[in-house]
Amino acid sequence: MRRHAPPSRKSAYAFSLMPVLRYLRDAAVFAPCYIALDWASYIDPVGPFNITPWNPQAALALAWMLLGGLQHVPAVMATIFLADLVVRGAPGGWAITALTATVLGGGYAWIAWLLRSLLRDLGLRSLRELTVFAGVVAGGTAIVGAAFVGLLRGADLLGATPIPAAVLRFWIGDAVGILVTAPLLLAAADAGRRAGLAALARRPETLLQTAALAFIVWLIFEGLGGDPAHHFYLLFVPLIWIAVRGGMNGAIVATALVQLGVVAGIHRSGATALPVLELQALVAALTLTGLFLGLMVDERERAAADLRESLRLAAAGEMAGAIAHEVMQPLTALGNYGRSALLYLERGEAAPLPGIVGKMLAEQERAAEVVRRLRDFFRAGTTRLEPLTVEALMAAARRIGEQVIGERRIALALRSEPGLPDLYVDRLQVELVLRNLIANAAEALDPRAGDSRIEVAAARNDAASVRVVVADNGPGVPQTARGRLFEPFVSGKPTGMGLGLAVSRAIAEAHGGALEAPSAGHGEFHLVLPCVHAS
């Protein structure tokens, strides 16, 4: 029965002990944090059992079970028991405290279980996930609150507080605590969100936003005087600003800051002087607004990024198809020359062979050149939009034009309207388009003609774009070729790739711009490129 032989004693020992040690270590971190949070948020307690209107520690328990698993339930229950003992002095006695700890711990565990089974990912990245999260938290805490208050009522520990008021208080406290704090904890555990938060922290705008938030909290509690709840609506302004600019990450941090500000305000003024419950309900409304708005902003940005990516892939696909076509030409010639060489050998004629092999080598170099071009495109093919001044674009046009024209007698003129806004483009790709257009123009010009000119001119197209016109004084595109001008593989040149214009148009459109060939008596192409948005 060798197969069933037990593992060696040492490894069995290690296997059984390690999870236990890890469990204890996690619990040893969790419990003090939970108790500290419970203590810090112990404001405006009501009734002998001290129901508070802000319970961020519930979020800590929930997040721990969401991330770590439901095996933490016993530790959570024990911690709640301990916290009640430390923070409130176990007003109901040990038995009742044990019972309430079991109900609360079990309730949070049930919420965690629901969320774990309903959410595929704890990053709260889709409308569905955020809705499920908010709905389960709101509904779950209401049920847990009812059970908790019912238990207190049964033990006659509710004092003078009416049952509905006690349930409402518990519900708002837990729901706000979880809605504000749990997204922050889940974000801290999510690598993608951590990176997003770090990027936000580096933005200068964030400092301004935080200052605005702090100023308005001060206005509400101090500056304006009177009931802070009356002026609470002012907070929606910076929150919307933050959510629109920073998305969900911004909203998560902003709502947590608002909650801290409100708690600080309550501490300063004294809880009895303020409608604490109302303020917390307002915080809940603000939080839900911020989170959903932030999510919408994120989803819109993601959709825009997806669109850009698929356009880029379309351009790359066009290029790949064109390159495949291009590489077949030298391969076909190579095959034909190779076969011809064999036929000469079969006849015993060796004299023509060096010539044929020379041609084969030339074709091999031509095939390699096509592949190099493909590689260059894909190197430039990752669209990286960045601001680019029109001057820089014109400088690139001059450099490219001089390269393309070389020794030929073609005059190159560059013009740009003064005061044009910066472009928002991928520099390498736009240079590729310019190179195509300028090379086309140069090839369209008759080398024997005396007065050959190429002109590159930039002018404003509309508020959001600039129009770059590449014109030559050659004969222009023949009317017959006009219809198929932008199709791949259609070339007017004996050595043409037939793809320059197709790829150039794909690139222009991937930028949200356009490439047009208006009917003119001479060669003329219009490239429309987007500008940096005036914000």
Add this chain to the structure above:
Amino acid sequence: MRARELTVFVVDDDASVRDSLALMLSLSGYRSALFADAEAFLAAWQREWAGCVLADLRLPGKSGIELQAELRAKGSRLPFVIITAHGDVATARAAFQAEAVDFLEKPFDHAQVRAAIENAFSRENLRLRRSAEAARLESLTAREREVLEHAAQGLHAKEIAARLGISPRTVEVHKTRIMEKLGVRNVAELVRFALAAGPGSSR
């Protein structure tokens, strides 16, 4: 049958492909003529050209298929082999709808090209024989054609003479002249020719 008088007309915009193809074809015993685009071919085309056209589908200006359509409109029956460097279903279908004999995908091998050319040439030979026969039939007189039709039905000189109301001797003279004109050696060949030439004018 290797017909030395047949030519392979290559229409491809790629100079290296043209050059290498011409070399390979000449070493394989084919005569070839090269054109960079459809317009050059159309400008040079003459009615008596025989052989087949190897045309790239994508050409600057008119495509290979457009070239074929234009030649058909001018009355040419030259068989076409369409070549393409990206053989997708749509282009293959377009080629066959335009009645191309074959469809070659670049890079092609020697055997494929030869098979396509031989296929096109056998059609061309059939076509040339048919048109030569038709021309020879044209040279017969009305009386000779009548005699030929009766002979094709297997009738003897006497029977033909009775039907046409002429002497058997005259029928024999006509038959000899018909065989001379059509270039056949005996009556069996004469019958085969008459059948191949299709339905007679009197039927």
